[in-house]
Amino acid sequence: MLPTVTPSAQTRVSKRHLLDLTDADLAEWMKQQGQPKFRVGQVWSWVFQRRADSFQMMSNLPAALRQRLEEDFVIFQADEAACQTSSDGTEKLLVRLSGGGEVECVLLRDGIRRSICVSSQVGCAMGCVFCASGLDGVERNLTRGEILEQMLRLQSRLPEDERLSHIVMMGMGEPLANLNNVLAALDVAKAEKGLGISPRRITISTVGLPPAIDRLAAADVPFNLAVSLHAPNEALRNELVPVNRKVGMDAVLQAADRYFAANGRRLTFEYVLLGGVNDDETCARQLVKLLKSRNVMLNVIPYNPVAGLPYLEPTKTAIAKFRQILEQGGVTVKFRQRKGGEIDAACGQLRRNRQTAG
Structure with a gap:
């Protein structure tokens, strides 16, 4: 179940909603970060199958990539x-x-x-x-x-x-x-x-x-x-x-x-x-x-x-x-x-x- 403590509403609104991104959108973002395309599938697997509610949970992603994701996106915006x-x-x-x-x-x-x-x-x-x-x-x-x-x-x-x-x-x-x-x-x-x-x-x-x-x-x-x-x-x-x-x-x-x-x-x-x-x-x-x-x-x-x-x-x-x-x-x-x-x-x-x- 999602945690009761979440980022502030202002912080979440200032970031892009990850769930609005298509595969192509996320692949382009990964390319800009110098990341291979297979990272897209890893992110979606964490979100939809493994029920991740934060990027820090995505343990098979490099720590630097998790940090960049967290700076640009939010999984749950509401x-x-x-x-x-x-x-x-x-x-x-x-x-x-x-x-x-x-x-x-x-x-x-x-x-x-x-x-x-x-x-x-x-x-x-x-x-x-x-x-x-x-x-x-x-x-x-x-x-x-x-x-x-x-x-x-x-x-x-x-x-x-x-x-x-x-x-x-x-x-x-x-x-x-x-x-x-x-x-x-x-x-x-x-x-x-x-x-x-x-x-x-x-x-x-x-x-x-x-x-x-x-x-x-x-x-x-x-x-x-x-x-x-x-x-x-x-x-x-x-x-x-x-x-x-x-x-x-x-x-x-x-x-x-x-x-x-x-x-x-x-x-x-x-x-x-x-x-x-x-x-x-x-x-x-x-x-x-x-x-x-x-x-x-x-x-x-x-x-x-x-x-x-x-x-x-x-x-x-x-x-x-x-x-x-x-x-x-x-x-x-x-x-x-x-x-x-x-x-x-x-x-x-x-x-x-x-x-x-x-």
Whole structure:
């Protein structure tokens, strides 16, 4: 786990963020120092496999090189502003970024799986009315290094004999609105010299931005795509996901179909179940009509209430009836077991609660 004593924020900001460097960037720097190219691989091995949080730990590098690295770069540039741990093993970090703003990231333990949920933006511009992340809009995109640092901070919370198994880009922000930096970070995450996570165990979540979905398909990497649907018809989706008014549900579904055709990975549709809003039998039947002919998994997520918002968790009776209609209609459905509810694990809750308390 990362030490509690870190260089001052001013010192860290004055140095370059190592995690923003590509192989070519670091190789050029090594060349300028008169160092052989293989030093690049040694540095990345220490950072990603051996979980080094300082250059002085890199014992197979010459002492003079370690000193030069320390003078020019910093591995971890952010601060951990808060950490909460649930009784089910879920850990949530609030990370204060040197470039401004705070984001959340989550480590989830489920059997042998060690999954992480990572943010891509400070805030969110999509405006989903039930979500804490976008209550204050979006401030900025995260850099590649800021995305990778979240992954490494969560990895550092695992014992040495455990490794990350899955990544979900489903934290704060809309990943497809920051696609270049998200893909750059995931290129490192899936690389053998990076975190070594199979792209088939990496999921990118989106409310549905068709041009960006098509760009993702053109990247020809078999990432999983999860589309946050949240409603079975245009009118209700316009109400719950305001960006839909500019996009339209048909355009989102068609882009998702194109993504499936391009990479063959079964699509996931996310559906946050809001008590008394989108959890009735009519909504369930409309969903069946919408999805039964598609090769998809419907991931239903009972709402995790957010203080200050009027939305409620659905009743057990409503959940059971909703599930029955979907399954009888031939839709492959999974009801997500809520994890970390006692620690503000819904996206944006921890940041929002601290802002309100402050």
